[in-house]
């Protein structure tokens with residue numbers, strides 16, 4: 049009889065089919081040409097930069113692939129309904145991450161369960177099938193009128209709503225972990241290489257042990273829940289890249305690094321070309337140190353990270369198709385339903401604007417009206433000039449430019465993408 053560790057290792061390898069799926073299956077030369085045209089990189093004199101070779105030959109993890117939006121675009125063109133909504137059930141948090149998006153926002157709010165379930169009912173009527181539970185605030189700390197994170201995810205599963213959970217992985221019992229892996233489709237545990245002032249000194253040991261428990265219970269409960277670890281990487285910090293590699297060695301599950309970007313950085317203040325080149329040179333130098341060690345057993349989804357470094361430093365056209373189509377949004381723990389997650393963290397600016405109702409409505413006032421208004425979408429949010437450097441940039445660039453690419457490139461990319469997400473595979477129902 050194989051011991052449980054060996055069995056888990058084998059199962060993990062079976063789940064790692066993503067190494068051959070989606071954009072990983074596209075030849076790097078074609079993918080590079082695709083990026084050059086998608087971002088119009090000749091205009092910025094970047095079409096020969098080696099950074100593009102690194103992106104094109106790096107690994108992309110299908111559930112978080114930058115190309116997933118193309119499968120959603122395809123479904124929209126066929127009249128299907130696809131929406132992304134994030135819900136922050138709790139504004140309460142036990143960590144004090146210095147880069148927290150919500151450090152300027154409200155504190156201590158927890159959503160009322162009746163309001164939450166009334167909201168879920170409304171979005172279901174609008175055709176939503178999947179949501180992401182996240183924070184500002186930590187979802188595992190939710191406690192209201194007998195409800196908690198476990199009861200919420202179990203109730204959503206009963207309602208036929210798929211859940212992706214983003215958590216700091218600290219406050220869990222074994223029983224909670226077991227019930228959560230049965231109820232949700234995917235989990236990303238955030239794991240950062242620092243202990244901020246005021247945080248528990250044993251933070252990383254506990255998170256470490258809990259990630260191992262999540263892995264164990266996914267196996268023992270025979271669940272197909274996607275588990276990954278997310279970390280923040282300063283593009284120029286060699287230490288952060290090495291820490292990412294350490295995480296992949298320690299857990300053997302996909303690590304999804306994201307570049308650390310301040311929510312305060314305005315999307316309109318683009319960098320000069322020479323600064324962008326220096327930045328790409330430095331990020332490449334750091335990435336090349338770890339690239340030879342990224343393997344199936346030490347999996348790091350680097351492509352999404354590298355493309356973000358590129359996209360966040362280009363002076364791209366600010367046209368926000370995702371909010372125009374009502375594809376995205378975030379329900380905050382105080383009942384505010386925002387057009388987009390990034391702007392929900394800028395309530396301190398929005399509340400001074402005369403048109404603040406364009407940015408959010410509150411579901412406690414009228415849940416149906418709030419949801420109706422939200423799904424209609426809205427034009428022109430970027431013209432307020434308060435958008436930060438935004439994670440929807442990668443989706444917007446595809447929604448805005450993909451149709452204008454040469455047919456051979458479009459077909460190659462689209463075929464690979466549609467295969468990777470057919471029938472909701474690889475968390476294809478999530479944004």
Ligand code: SF4
Nearest residue numbers: 368388390435438440
């Ligand atoms: S921050 Fe601005 S560009 Fe980004 S999703 Fe929100 S409205 Fe769109």
